[in-house]
Amino acid sequence: MGFQPFSNVEIDRFASAYPSVPSHLGHQIASHPLLELDALAELARRIRTESIEFNAATDLPLGITNEETPHTGPDVHETIAQIETSGSWVLLKTIDQDPAYAQLMRDVLAELEPVVHPRTGAMMRLEGFVFISSPRAVTPLHFDPEYNILFQARGSKTMTFYDSAESRIISDEFFEQYFAGGPRNLPWQREWAERSQPIAITPGEAVYVPILNPHSVQVHDEVSISLSLTWRSEWSFHHADACRFNGRLRKLGLNPASPQRYPADNRLKSYSERALARAERMFARN
Structure with missing residues (x-):
């Protein structure tokens, strides 16, 4: 590896936060050539069409639904070329489909593996994403089903975090709908801002985003480029399956107990969901 993405101090800071606490970090990949706008514009031409999302992103309310989010007129390539004035947000998903970006992802996450593995187990389903945003772009309130570090x-x-223990922000029913294929944007209530934790980042800074933690993002007054590297754990997959299983129970008129928070285990519900899903697939084939 031709660079060191983190200093020892930053590794220690990450270790003090992982897995449950949002944390401000430093990094040394801001000037990496793969993260320059021209390189990302070329990447957008190489990756699969379904790996690209883009929409209007300025003056959006924090609680806007996925369906309500407006689209921009130009195609993605024009949107990137005009990103300073287009009022847009571009997401390049699973950039690890490109060998150079896959290597960058692996090199960076390998530095964190000695911290991650003893706590949440093997780093599974590694993925990379890039956000290219116009000045003042907004990412509405949502959560992510992965552990995530966002590199500016x-x-x-500014990424603003909201109390993930507050059930009114993400209800059990919302989790169940999401893991059954529903949207991840969350409804917004103004009083949640009183318990928020904003973390501002500039080039050379990053933020660790705990799994399932509600957050929103506000770009400042210049074009923003951010790299998001994510991973899953065995616990995260069991949690997702437990949510799906609870959704089945709720449809039967039951009121299931919430899935256990880390580090408690959700294996029983998870294995039950997997068995039922497997039986349904077998039945559908016959």
Whole structure:
């Protein structure tokens, strides 16, 4: 590896936060050539069409639904070329389908593996994403089903976290709908801002985003480029399956107990869901 993405101090800071606490970190990949706008514009031409999302992103309310989010007129390539003025947000998903970006992802996450593995087990389903955003772009309130570190490469933004223990922000029913294929954008209530934790990042800074933690993002007054590297754990897959199983029970008129929070285990419900899903697939084939 031709660079060291983290200093020892930053590794220690990550270790003090992982897996449950949002944390501000430093990094040394902001000037990496793969994160320059021209390189990302070329990447957008190489990756699969279904790996690209883009939409209008300025002046959006924090609680806007996925369906309500407006689209921009130009195609993604014009949107990137005009990102300073287009008022847009571009997401390049699973950039690890490209060998150079896959290597960058592996090199960076390998530095964190000695911290991650003893706590949440093997780093599973590694994926990389890039966000290219116009000045003042907004990412509405949502959560992610992965552990995530967001690296700022250009411009600046503020990521605001909300109390993930607050059941009114993410209800059991919302989790169940999401893991059954529903949207991840969350409804918004103004009083949640009183218990929020904003973390601002500039080039050379990053933020660790705990799994399932509700957050929103506000880009500052310049074009922003951010790299998001994510991973899953065995616990995260069991949690997702437990949510799906609870959704089955709720449809039967039952009121199931919430899935256990880390580090408690959700294996019983998870294995039950997997068995039922397997039986349904077998029945559908016959």
